Amino acid sequence: MSKKLLALTGNDAAAYAMKQINPDVVAAYPITPQTSLMEKFAQYVADGEIDTEVVLVESEHSAMSACVGASAAGARVMTATSSQGLALMWEVCYIAAGYRLPIVMPLVNRALSGPINIHCDHSDAMGIRDSGWVQIWSENAQEVYDNLLQAIKIAEDPEVMLPVMVNYDGFIISHAIENLFVYDDAETKSFVGEYKPKYMLLDAKKPVTFGTFDLTDYYFEHRRQMAEGMRNSKKVISRVAKEFSKICGREYGFLEGYKLDDAEVAIVALGSTVGTARAVVDELRAKGIKAGILKIRVFRPFPEEEIAASLKHLKAIAVLDRADALNAVGGPLFDEVRAAFYNKSNIPLVNYVYGLGGRDMGLDDIKRVYSEVSEVAKTGKIKDLVTYLGVRD
Amino acid sequence: MAAKENKRAPGWKEMPIGGVNPEAGNAVKYNTGTWRTFKPVWFNDRCIQCYLCWINCPDVSILIKEGKVAGIDYEHCKGCGICAVVCPVKPKKAIEMVKEEK
Numbered sequence: 001m002s003k004k005l006l007a008l009t010g011n012d013a014a015a016y017a018m019k020q021i022n023p024d025v026v027a028a029y030p031i032t033p034q035t036s037l038m039e040k041f042a043q044y045v046a047d048g049e050i051d052t053e054v055v056l057v058e059s060e061h062s063a064m065s066a067c068v069g070a071s072a073a074g075a076r077v078m079t080a081t082s083s084q085g086l087a088l089m090w091e092v093c094y095i096a097a098g099y100r101l102p103i104v105m106p107l108v109n110r111a112l113s114g115p116i117n118i119h120c121d122h123s124d125a126m127g128i129r130d131s132g133w134v135q136i137w138s139e140n141a142q143e144v145y146d147n148l149l150q151a152i153k154i155a156e157d158p159e160v161m162l163p164v165m166v167n168y169d170g171f172i173i174s175h176a177i178e179n180l181f182v183y184d185d186a187e188t189k190s191f192v193g194e195y196k197p198k199y200m201l202l203d204a205k206k207p208v209t210f211g212t213f214d215l216t217d218y219y220f221e222h223r224r225q226m227a228e229g230m231r232n233s234k235k236v237i238s239r240v241a242k243e244f245s246k247i248c249g250r251e252y253g254f255l256e257g258y259k260l261d262d263a264e265v266a267i268v269a270l271g272s273t274v275g276t277a278r279a280v281v282d283e284l285r286a287k288g289i290k291a292g293i294l295k296i297r298v299f300r301p302f303p304e305e306e307i308a309a310s311l312k313h314l315k316a317i318a319v320l321d322r323a324d325a326l327n328a329v330g331g332p333l334f335d336e337v338r339a340a341f342y343n344k345s346n347i348p349l350v351n352y353v354y355g356l357g358g359r360d361m362g363l364d365d366i367k368r369v370y371s372e373v374s375e376v377a378k379t380g381k382i383k384d385l386v387t388y389l390g391v392r393d
Numbered sequence: 394m395a396a397k398e399n400k401r402a403p404g405w406k407e408m409p410i411g412g413v414n415p416e417a418g419n420a421v422k423y424n425t426g427t428w429r430t431f432k433p434v435w436f437n438d439r440c441i442q443c444y445l446c447w448i449n450c451p452d453v454s455i456l457i458k459e460g461k462v463a464g465i466d467y468e469h470c471k472g473c474g475i476c477a478v479v480c481p482v483k484p485k486k487a488i489e490m491v492k493e494e495k
Contacts, residue, residue: 100411161410199413209414220414221405229410 003181003248010173013105013141013180014080014166015040017148019050020188021144024075024195027055027066031085032118032169034108036101038080060085064092071101072095072210074200076152080101082170083110083124090373096163097132099127099210099228102155102195103163105133106148108326109271109322110170111357119358120131120170122322125299126332132226134160134233135300137270138168142180143297146248149183152192155238159232169272183247189264191247193369230301237298253308256295259285263292265373268309268337269320270296273361273387280366291370298332304340315377316348322355348376354389365390402460421469429472431490433465439487446476447490 008016014037028038055070057063063079071077081089086107096115107125111117116159124137134154138144144166151164168174200207214222237254245251258274259281260266267277272295274295284291294310296303311317319338321331329335334351341347352369355361369389376382409415424480440462447455447462454470456463465476480486 098411099413199409199411199415206415207417209417210411212412212414215401218408218412221408222405222410224405225408225410228405298463 002184002187005179006182007177007179008141009036009175010138010141010144010168011037011108011175012040013145013178014148014168014183015044017100017145018078019044020074020183020185021078021104021149021152021192022050022189023052023078025053025055025067025077026072027057027063027070027077027083027269028080029034029057029060031060031061031082033110033120033174034080034082034085034106037108037174038104052136054152060089061092062109064089064096065313068092068096068099068101071096071103072200073202074195074197076156076195078105080106080108082108083112083118086124086128090357093128093133093163094131095211098222100161100226100229101163102152102161104148104151104155105163105165106144107165107167108170108174110166117357117381120172120272120322121356121358122167123324123356125165125167126323126325128165129300129332132230133161133300134162134164134230134237136164136166137164137297137299138173139272139274140180140313141173141176141178144168144173145180145182146244147253147297148194149188150237150240150244152347153243154236156195157233157236157240158198160229160236162226162229162233165345167237167271169202172272181248187247191244198255205273212375232299234303235265237301252297254296254306256297257310258293258295260292260294260310262290263313264290264315265317265370265377266292266294266314267318267320267369267373268296268307268311268333269293270299270333271322273320273322273366276361276363277366280363280370283363284367284370289370289374291374299333302336302340304336307337308340308344311347312345314347316350316373318373319349320369321351321353322361324353324356334386348380348382350376350382350384351386353386354388356391360388404470410483418483424468426454426468429470429493431472431474432467432478432493433472433474433488434469434486434491435462435464436485436489439482439485441482441487445479445481449475449479451475 155164241252319334330351454466
């Protein structure tokens with residue numbers, strides 16, 4: 001285990017991981033805030049540090065299509081996008097998952113138009129949550145780097161064979177410079193290993209067809225297989241995390257608790273907001289308030305049992321959503337966390353939709369959440385099930 | 394003509410994932426000749442053995458026996474009618490399109 005400390009933006013950390021992975025093919029199209037990631041990666045290729053075939057395409061629809069073709073041909077393939085780019089590659093993302101192609105894609109989370117906005121929220125990833133892509137979320141640049149290295153092994157595992165999306169917050173993580181450890185090139189190379197596909201178009205000795213017409217007599221079975229791949233990914237994610245801990249020195253889980261074990265109230269969140277919430281929890285703890293955090297690292301597969309078990313001792317819970325499901329109820333994370341508790345407990349859960357279009361989520365906002373959820377814990381009564389936090393009345 | 398396969402279709406645990414078809418050339422086993430509205434009917438007595446129908450058929454459905462056109466593979470012919478259009482025999486073509494009757 002050897003590592004060195006670097007100061008990198010989240011995008012540079014992702015590019016560094018991609019450099020060490022050295023995929024056979026990367027097809028991508030620039031979009032804010034992903035652009036500097038692909039610039040950095042293309043620079044590595046142009047400088048001859050790696051030998052990836054970079055395919056410059058005319059749109060994200062073409063980018064994902066080129067990825068599907070290359071992956072079916074037997075290559076290790078990556079791309080990256082954000083927001084509208086993901087929206088444009090939408091139909092091909094479902095095809096990548098349906099063909100069981102282990103493409104890995106950093107998604108630099110950004111709000112969806114309209115009106116047009118380039119800043120962070122999670123509506124891009126949440127919209128595509130049921131496409132059959134594994135979704136891993138990152139709190140900071142270190143996790144972006146670590147998650148990407150692990151994502152390759154998760155995607156390509158014969159029991160999984162599903163594409164993996166590594167999410168991180170646009171600008172907040174992608175453009176902020178942080179200190180992070182990167183690992184030795186040879187060690188990471190041996191960790192990610194080689195991709196050995198079972199079927200590939202370029203194997204002339206074993207000709208196969210991808211993209212067959214799949215009607216009433218077979219399609220359902222193929223979807224059932226995908227469900228199994230997603231179920232299998234749970235044990236593979238754990239196994240890869242254990243293996244990766246030998247390089248990075250810590251073991252990633254589906255979830256990460258912060259001062260959660262003895263907490264009475266907690267928030268559940270994804271991404272960079274967890275980092276801000278840690279500071280608030282420290283402050284509240286100093287005042288004797290038993291506050292905690294549950295960070296969700298893996299959102300697909302959804303770790304339902306683990307979430308319910310981690311939160312079962314709490315008196316009240318606030319689920320934070322950086323996307324609105326626009327279902328006239330609340331956010332998508334809230335829906336699923338609440339469902340995880342159904343038939344298991346009567347702990348009151350409330351929802352906060354926050355930070356849409358990059359609206360800042362400050363310390364005071366999070367303090368307000370803890371104060372209100374503490375009131376719910378004390379009285380057992382929910383005043384507002386869903387709150388739009390930080391919106392002007 | 395491939396025999397109809399009567400065995401049970403495979404379950405999800407028994408199939409290659411992702412809709413991959415690992416068996417080259419197995420379209421011959423799949424009956425695609427059920428979509429026709431019109432079917433080509435071949436007349437041996439008018440046929441001049443020019444092979445234009447065989448060259449142009451997009452579904453390899455013109456049957457050849459001992460080097461000669463010998464009829465239509467109705468399990469795979471989709472009734473596109475190209476064979477009847479390209480047939481040069483006059484005044485009556487050697488392939489005519491006839492409405493399917495069940």
